[in-house]
Amino acid sequence: MAPRAPIAAEHVLHHFLGISRALAGRLDFQSMIDAVSEEIRFILPHDHLDVSLILDGHSHLSAYETGVHTSWSDFAVHPLPIAQSPIRALLLGEEAYILSDDAMNDERFRFPGALNHPIFDARLRSRLHVPLRARGEVMGALSCSKHTAHYYTLDDVRHTQHVADLLASYLYALRQTDKAKQLAIAQAQIRAREEGLRLGVLRLTEELENERQRIGMDLHDQTLADMTRLHRRIGRLQLQDSVPGSELAPISLALQESMQELRLIIDAVKPTVLQLFGFEEGLEDLLLRSVRNSGLAIATHLHDSTEGLGNRLAEAQQIALFRIIQEAVNNAIKHAAPGSITVNITATDSHLHLTILDDGLGLDSASRLETGGIKNMQVRAQLLSAQVQIDKGPHGKGTCVQVSLPLPPSPEPL
Known part of the structure; x- marks a missing residue:
């Protein structure tokens, strides 16, 4: 492949400034990478561009891509274990950058367990990866790819690293904002569930109390009334000479005590x-x-x-x-x-x-x-x-x- 013509410094600076303008108002990762791709295409040609972000547990990463569509997009929803990433050495801080003239034949992408089929399926041969750093730590990587082999040079590495340094602080802030938004949504859902539970419990308590009071009224109107009639009949029987009063007296006393206990229960049921x-x-x-x-x-x-x-x-x-x-x-x-x-x-x-x-x-x-x-x-x-x-x-x-x-x-x- 013939060497590419050098890019004038003022043109590079112009497009670097354009990156900041392109990021204005971008509130999600996908729209951000789409905007950056268009702005840097002049100084950093690419068929595929992606951003990998290390998640909080430092064991998985998510990815967002633009240009050629690959299965990297799945990792935005289903995070990829860093141990399986073809650029794990870069993400773990073991390499300053990765520059591959032909990824199809690069043994660095072929270690056991490497999830490298998106590279090979899309035939992304020339590949360039630089770290994204925030607060002194690697938080992810910016990657550029071309179908053509032997495309990128060390000058492209420097340009890509400058772009990554511009993006890193923005990506860090966007990720923190996204985490805060997810936390706020989770807290709102918890509050909604708690409020729904509280209202449900109050309704249940009210229904239980209504049922309790209904039982109390039934006891008063039916059971206590029946017991009162029985007590009166026993009283009348005690007045008759044909019925021994000594046999009825204990029954009358026990019934009277039961009636008194029932009155206390009824009285306790409804706090009027x-x-x-x-x-x-x-x-x-x-x-x-x-x-x-x-x-x-x-x-x-x-x-x-x-x-x-x-x-x-x-x-x-x-x-x-x-x-x-x-x-x-x-x-x-x-x-x-x-x-x-x-x-x-x-x-x-x-x-x-x-x-x-x-x-x-x-x-x-x-x-x-x-x-x-x-x-x-x-x-x-x-x-x-x-x-x-x-x-x-x-x-x-x-x-x-x-x-x-x-x-x-x-x-x-x-």
Whole structure:
């Protein structure tokens, strides 16, 4: 092949400056390499141009090409292991450049496992590869190819390296922007899934509560009414001389106790005070009723430092939190023999915190944490994406139940 005529320095400079203009507004790798290809064709003729970029794990690379189409384009979507790249020595920093007069016969591209068929299939004979460096490290390679053998010279190596140095900082910024965009998309998808899950959980909690209340009304209107009629009939039978009163008395007493227990269950199913008067008033009523029904002398205290934040929660959230506190209070009354029970409501910018503290027997047995009531509390908290922590009270006395509910972010001020 006849030697090519030298290119005037001013023409080289003109086209180098044109590269910067060509990059303006290019926001993706493919449009960038297409624009660069057209601009440098005068000073660096080529039939094929590609950019290889090392990925974060430093074990794979992606590739973008223009000109002759080869399977290198697949590596933009399905990264190629660097160990299989025909120019791995350059990517690993072992070579300053690779200049091949005829790649079809170049043993450097024929090592075991080399993925070299795109070169041979497209018959890219003259090949020139220089590194792309950013922040002192090799981040990829710029490659030029011609079908003609013995085409490129050391002058072309220098020109190509100058082009690579111009492109490297732009490619680095573009890659960082692309990574930030992908991260933002992933975070937005996570937030969308979390919000969808949160709304789904609230709907599920609401449906569960509605079903619970329906069962309570059915128990009141049907089962309790039937038991009341049976109790009255037993009472009438006790007045008849033909029926021994000593046999009916235990039955009447057992039925009366069952009715009282059922009334407590029905009363617990639907927190009407919570729905009528609000979260804090509902909790005050819960504490008073729980202690009154227990027949024990227990002092109760409720402190809310959130200015009624609980009242601004969704109804399903209020009811679920009410149930958790109800379970904690009942658990303390039944198992811990406390002298006092205190409920504290506090908040941070991101969470509402509920603390139920008693001065009873404490966590003297690990089995207490395995009760059905404790598991119910944990399940209810999970449905709200909340956390429940159960531990000993201050100075190792009593039990402390802490509930932490995430709050939605506050709107930005206008």
